[in-house]
Amino acid sequence: MNVARREREDTTETAAPITVTILSDQDIILARQNGRALAVKLGFSPGDLAVIAIAISELARNIAIYAGRGEIIMSPAVDGGRQGITVVARDDGPGIADVERALQPGYSTSGGLGLGLPGVRRLMDEFQIVSRMGRGTEVRVLKWNV
């Protein structure tokens, strides 16, 4: 388990970006708890906190299952008057062969383990994925506090 904090000019100390290294299923909990704590600081409603936590859980589990190692980076997002939370899930794993297919509802390569990426995309306001075979995957999601 490894939690590193990084400073940025545009964020206050209480809402600094947090990186959680994902190596085991214990780290899934750590990522979720840190993400929730950050979302609390950003003023999200209890309903949104649960949504953000479950999305982080799914993204972190994908790393633990498919890549074995990676990181979750959570940071405040600002756009005009809006505040939000950005979650980046990054790994150097095998990559996803068919990203289009991985985004179809119900798709899973691990025998029904999780609802995977379509569910996470549905939960969040913004969703981007870049995956290269043999190089790894980066999923970037954002939830606005509205």
Added chain:
Amino acid sequence: MEVPILRQGRYLIATIQSALSDADLTRLRKSLVEQVGKWRARGVIVDVTALDVMDSFATRTLRDIAHMIRLRGAETVIVGIQPDVAFAMIRLGLQLEGIATALDLEEGLAHLNQQLRKMEGGGGSDGASGDDPGRS
């Protein structure tokens, strides 16, 4: 984090007290399925009140627990799913179809008493009270 399993009469009550890892959940499943046989339990209650997240793995494991325990001849009720947790589950598309759920421990016990009476032909052994908590 070990989940304590309390035996009360013919029921087993597992109260989850903090966030559980995937390995913890898998251990709970194994433990409950074993203990149903050891104690000849007829009902199992899994209290998830303390969980602030029920993700795909937790949901799937709870579903597996209920199905496996039914195969062992006992009934399972999941109690204490919090409103925000339920909201996030639905948004993600997670369901506990075919699994009995109840508001809290009291309602869960009432449900098990009712099920047990039904199975034993309306004997009414445990003095159940309260409404039928229904099924999810």
